[in-house]
Amino acid sequence: MAQKILVIEDDKDVRETIVYILEDHKYEVISSADAKILKSLHHFEPDIIIMDNWLTEWKSDANGQQLSRQLKLNPATSHIPVIIISAMSNIKEIAEAGLADAYLQKPFDVVSLIDMVKKFIKSPI
Secondary structure: OOOOEEEEOOOOOHHHHHHHHHHHOOOOOEEEEEEEHHHHHHHHHHOOOEEOOOOOOOOOOHHHHHHHHHHHHHOOOOOEEEEEOOOOOOOOHHHHOOOOOOEEEEEOHHHHHHHHHHHOOOOOO
């Protein structure tokens, strides 16, 4: 059974590229342009979440850092690894403040993305 990865990225091109790469490595990918999908997280039960820090379509003041923190402080979701992605130069501090398990600075390459995912879940191939 393929591991499930939830990708939350508002930039369509970046989101589709990440999905393509992960599916090419035989992961099951659920993607969303906004974080509203987190409201129904229990339906998807992802093995890992990859989330952009700046989600322009999210209709609140919450960013990826704050959403990650909420997930990590909730006993029902704290076990799910969260990787924050961002072009911000202080991405390490953003990820740490959000209690994220890891971070990737944009632009990142295919190898970095796959290596990061493999740190948290086994490759299905």
